[in-house]
Amino acid sequence: MRWDDIDKQVCSVARALSVVGERWTMLILRDAFFGTRRFEHFQRNLGITRHRLSERLSKLVEQGVLVKVPYHDRPLRYEYRLTRKGLGLYPVLMSLACWGDEWMDRGEGAPLEWVHHTCGAATTPVLTCSECGEALRPEEVRPRLGPALRDAGEPVDGAPLSDIPALLKRPV
Structure with missing residues (x-):
C-alpha cells in the first residue's frame, strides 16, 4: 500500500x-x-x-x-x-512532549514544564481510563475489535492479537 x-x-x-x-x-x-x-x-x-x-x-x-x-x-x-x-490533537502533542521529556532529554531535563492553571502546580499529563480514572499502562490494556470490524463480519472474540494489524491494514 x-x-x-x-x-x-x-x-x-x-x-x-x-x-x-x-x-x-x-x-x-x-x-x-x-x-x-x-x-x-x-x-x-x-x-x-x-x-x-x-x-x-x-x-x-x-x-x-x-x-x-x-x-x-x-x-x-x-x-x-x-x-x-x-x-482534539492536544493530548497527542502533550503525550509526545512527555515521551520526549523522558526519553530524549540528553540528561538535561525537560525544556518546558506544564502548569495547570486551576491548581497552579507543575503537572505531568497522564493517560487515564475514562471509566475508573486509573492510569493506563500498556500491560493492563488490550485491544478488542470495534464496530467497524465487527460490522464487517470479522470474528469478534477469539481473534489473536497478532491478527489485528492485518485486519486494520485492509482498505475500507
Missing part, C-alpha cells in the same frame, strides 16, 4: 497519520498551540521553506484541523486558527 492511500485503511492510527504523520505538521501544530497564527511567524519559528509550509497549512485547512481567517484586507492576509478538530 502506498503512503498516499493510508487514509483508506480501517485503522484509526493510519487515518490520523494521513493528516498529521509528516514531521513538519506536528511542529506546525505545536506552534499553533503556543499561539502562532500567521504564515510568516510559522516560517520564522520553524525555518521551514515557504513552499513546504504552504503545503502543510493547506492540508491542515483541507482536513479541518485549522481554519483560515482573514486579518487584513489590503492586501488580503490570513491567519490560521485551531478548530475543535485541531484542539
